[in-house]
Amino acid sequence: MSVGTYISVLGHAGLIGWVLVGEPFHLDDPEPMVQATEVSVISADVFDIMMNNTPPDVGIVGETDPPELTFEAPTIQSETDPPPTQGDVSETDPPDRDVLPTARPTQLVRPDSASLVAPTVPTAPPVEVTPSNPTDVSIRPEPRPSDRVAPQAVAPPPPDVDIGEITRDATVPAEEPVSDPVETEPAQAPEEATTEIVTEAEASPLAVASALRPQVRPRDFPQEPAVEETPAEPAVDPVTAALQQALEEAAAEERRAAAAAAAASAARAQTLSVAEAQGLNLAIGLCWNAGSLSTEALDTTVVVDVEFRRDGRPIPESIRFYGYQGGNRESASRAFEAAKRAILECGQNGYELPENIYDVWRYMRLDFNPEKMRIK
Amino acid sequence: MRVLMILACVLGCSFSGGAALAQSGPLRLEITEGVIEPLAFAIPVFEAETPDAAGAARELAQVVAADLTGSGLFREIPASNFIAQRSTFEEAVRFPDWRALNTQALITGAVAIQGDQLVVKFRVFDIFAGAELGTGLQLVGRPDAVRRMAHKVADQVYSRITGEGPYFDSRVVFVSERGPKDNRQKRIAIMDYDGANVRFLTGSDDIVLAPRFSKDGSRVLYTSFETGMPQIYVIDVGSVSRRNLPTPAGGMAFSPRFSPDASRIVYSFEQGGNTDIFLMDVATARSARLTSGPSIETAPSFSPDGSRIVFESDRSGTQQLYIMPVNGGEPQRISFGEGRYGSPVWSPRGDLIAFTKQTKGRFGIGVMRIDGSEERLLSASFLDESPTWSPNGRVIMFTRETQGPSGAPALYSVDITGRNLKPVGLSSPASDPSWGPLQP
Numbered sequence: 001m002s003v004g005t006y007i008s009v010l011g012h013a014g015l016i017g018w019v020l021v022g023e024p025f026h027l028d029d030p031e032p033m034v035q036a037t038e039v040s041v042i043s044a045d046v047f048d049i050m051m052n053n054t055p056p057d058v059g060i061v062g063e064t065d066p067p068e069l070t071f072e073a074p075t076i077q078s079e080t081d082p083p084p085t086q087g088d089v090s091e092t093d094p095p096d097r098d099v100l101p102t103a104r105p106t107q108l109v110r111p112d113s114a115s116l117v118a119p120t121v122p123t124a125p126p127v128e129v130t131p132s133n134p135t136d137v138s139i140r141p142e143p144r145p146s147d148r149v150a151p152q153a154v155a156p157p158p159p160d161v162d163i164g165e166i167t168r169d170a171t172v173p174a175e176e177p178v179s180d181p182v183e184t185e186p187a188q189a190p191e192e193a194t195t196e197i198v199t200e201a202e203a204s205p206l207a208v209a210s211a212l213r214p215q216v217r218p219r220d221f222p223q224e225p226a227v228e229e230t231p232a233e234p235a236v237d238p239v240t241a242a243l244q245q246a247l248e249e250a251a252a253e254e255r256r257a258a259a260a261a262a263a264a265s266a267a268r269a270q271t272l273s274v275a276e277a278q279g280l281n282l283a284i285g286l287c288w289n290a291g292s293l294s295t296e297a298l299d300t301t302v303v304v305d306v307e308f309r310r311d312g313r314p315i316p317e318s319i320r321f322y323g324y325q326g327g328n329r330e331s332a333s334r335a336f337e338a339a340k341r342a343i344l345e346c347g348q349n350g351y352e353l354p355e356n357i358y359d360v361w362r363y364m365r366l367d368f369n370p371e372k373m374r375i376k
Numbered sequence: 377m378r379v380l381m382i383l384a385c386v387l388g389c390s391f392s393g394g395a396a397l398a399q400s401g402p403l404r405l406e407i408t409e410g411v412i413e414p415l416a417f418a419i420p421v422f423e424a425e426t427p428d429a430a431g432a433a434r435e436l437a438q439v440v441a442a443d444l445t446g447s448g449l450f451r452e453i454p455a456s457n458f459i460a461q462r463s464t465f466e467e468a469v470r471f472p473d474w475r476a477l478n479t480q481a482l483i484t485g486a487v488a489i490q491g492d493q494l495v496v497k498f499r500v501f502d503i504f505a506g507a508e509l510g511t512g513l514q515l516v517g518r519p520d521a522v523r524r525m526a527h528k529v530a531d532q533v534y535s536r537i538t539g540e541g542p543y544f545d546s547r548v549v550f551v552s553e554r555g556p557k558d559n560r561q562k563r564i565a566i567m568d569y570d571g572a573n574v575r576f577l578t579g580s581d582d583i584v585l586a587p588r589f590s591k592d593g594s595r596v597l598y599t600s601f602e603t604g605m606p607q608i609y610v611i612d613v614g615s616v617s618r619r620n621l622p623t624p625a626g627g628m629a630f631s632p633r634f635s636p637d638a639s640r641i642v643y644s645f646e647q648g649g650n651t652d653i654f655l656m657d658v659a660t661a662r663s664a665r666l667t668s669g670p671s672i673e674t675a676p677s678f679s680p681d682g683s684r685i686v687f688e689s690d691r692s693g694t695q696q697l698y699i700m701p702v703n704g705g706e707p708q709r710i711s712f713g714e715g716r717y718g719s720p721v722w723s724p725r726g727d728l729i730a731f732t733k734q735t736k737g738r739f740g741i742g743v744m745r746i747d748g749s750e751e752r753l754l755s756a757s758f759l760d761e762s763p764t765w766s767p768n769g770r771v772i773m774f775t776r777e778t779q780g781p782s783g784a785p786a787l788y789s790v791d792i793t794g795r796n797l798k799p800v801g802l803s804s805p806a807s808d809p810s811w812g813p814l815q816p
Contacts, residue, residue: 272405293539333539337505341480
């Protein structure tokens with residue numbers, strides 16, 4: 001017997017066996033989708049009778065005579081169909097069962113229409129004028145002018161930080177004249193803000209375009225290390241050093257207060273986008289040269305505080321050593337100098353940062369992590 | 377679906393790595409992308425404060441520049457590119473002019489000959505910080521010690537900028553070779569780290585091998601075939617006087633090394649086809665056996681604290697590295713890679729061990745942690761062997777021998793990062809280097 005016969009016998013045997021003994025393996029029949037029930041149909045007249053209990057306006061229905069049945073045998077005319085003409089039947093060879101097809105499948109050809117085309121900018125999806133849930137979309141409402149809300153002008157609230165009025169000189173004489181690094185911030189909201197009613201209910205459809213930037217999800221960040229002393233400065237006159245230290249401390253306090261206010265403002269508003277942060281990372285990294293650092297310095301992550309001007313240029317005097325992780329003080333000092341060089345060298349012409357959120361990035365704390373550049 | 381959501385979450389988290397970190401305080405950003413390249417420095421010719429110091433001023437600047445550039449961590453900006461021309465040492469630095477050249481460090485100096493002394497002053501400036509790096513220093517020395525004073529200046533600059541310890545003002549003892557390959561004359565010689573000032577410590581009558589500096593650089597141990605059998609000798613570098621060290625009779629003593637305090641000497645001793653490691657007390661000249669067994673144990677090297685010894689042994693069937701306590705004890709194997717490991721040398725920092733590795737018909741110099749982890753090969757060639765550490769543990773010098781009848785050994789150095797592989801500036805064949813300490 002051929003292989004096919006075996007397969008056929010086995011298949012049939014299996015099928016018969018399954019029919020005979022396969023009942024236990026049958027799955028329970030699912031519940032029928034439609035349940036049938038017996039119903040009877042009544043006419044409208046019967047329904048009226050049932051409802052009104054009155055007989056229908058019809059005569060008595062008598063028995064009818066059965067129709068007379070006549071049987072006529074149909075005449076059958078039939079013609080036998082001619083037998084089908086069979087063409088020349090030639091004996092053909094039985095097919096070779098085990099012979100593989102000689103024609104190979106041809107490889108699919110990429111259709112001409114599949115040529116690459118330049119990507120097109122997708123059209124913007126239609127803007128939902130009235131969002132189903134207003135909290136889903138950060139819509140900045142369009143203010144509309146209004147009369148002064150309060151009948152009388154209210155005195156501005158006291159500032160969060162009491163800034164001293166003492167004018168201090170720069171702690172370290174700048175080699176080149178630098179503009180005042182401290183931008184004058186309004187102590188309160190502008191006057192116009194109080195003459196307008198701002199309400200979410202009157203949001204413009206176009207306000208979607210000005211939705212808040214997405215907040216970057218904070219990642220786990222190492223705990224801030226203990227603040228280390230700044231690297232040793234060149235020896236100077238003790239009086240000058242003491243004066244400079246006092247001035248630096250006062251300036252540092254002032255900067256911290258301003259940084260806190262800026263940070264609070266940033267927390268309420270916006271922050272750098274992932275792309276902007278990554279861009280700054282790369283821009284500073286272009287000048288962050290770890291090639292001349294010791295192997296210990298390459299194991300040291302230094303944290304540097306820096307203040308930027310509105311045009312993106314770092315203020316040299318503002319670059320301060322905040323702390324370090326790994327390594328030792330000596331290696332941290334070298335790593336800090338390399339980081340400082342990087343910030344200043346690549347920031348000569350200003351970093352590309354969004355000016356509209358200057359308050360967000362004016363003060364920054366940068367972690368220079370050489371993990372990727374270590375000797376491995 | 378759940379897997380996809382987790383994957384999306386992971387991807388999202390990873391993409392936020394470089395983003396600003398939302399938290400209280402100033403905006404925080406992690407800088408992770410940097411570059412590895414030599415630091416650009418400029419060194420104008422030192423000012424000659426006395427007329428007879430002009431030559432020394434020129435040479436000083438040249439040697440300092442060569443030292444820094446030769447380390448591979450610095451790149452000199454040619455003087456022809458300078459914008460600012462300094463006239464005096466005390467003149468204020470025009471930082472914008474140097475910034476325009478992307479100069480990151482500026483070295484200025486002045487030289488004077490006062491009586492029979494050479495006086496050298498120098499300062500280092502961080503150009504982009506606009507400030508002096510450290511404080512200016514003044515060195516005083518003999519007028520004929522211009523190169524050493526230049527090495528001292530270069531060491532200061534190197535350490536201030538990199539944070540590494542200095543190593544330019546150091547010397548290397550080695551075997552100087554001359555003649556055809558089948559009849560080489562070998563002499564113990566000493567030189568500056570850069571190949572200058574070569575001096576010979578022995579004659580060319582006998583075959584000498586494997587010189588090793590003591591930690592203070594005053595003495596050198598080496599193996600000589602003066603008696604027909606290899607024996608250990610010690611030579612005083614200052615007086616060039618030498619003496620034979622007593623070792624057990626009836627065998628061959630070789631591969632000696634001083635302990636860090638120079639009170640003991642560890643060496644190999646072969647007798648009856650078996651080689652073991654012995655420890656000699658220098659004061660009493662008594663030796664104690666540290667290893668025993670039919671295998672070959674050799675090439676011992678002390679840890680910097682003198683408490684342990686790393687050596688090579690074929691007790692496992694192939695040549696591998698082991699560490700044992702200084703007074704003997706159960707060795708612990710630390711090398712497990714393919715090939716054979718030999719001639720281990722403990723780093724002066726104590727964190728790494730340099731070795732020679734033979735695999736697939738080639739030899740290379742590598743380093744590994746003292747537990748055998750993080751093995752890295754720094755070189756590979758027909759024959760690289762005999763590594764030795766610079767005093768700061770940053771550079772390794774070794775012997776590279778070229779193939780063929782005309783092949784000859786030469787000294788090479790490489791940074792432990794694997795970069796800056798280069799030959800040492802010697803005009804004659806050399807082998808078996810041993811890097812000495814920083815000179816006082």
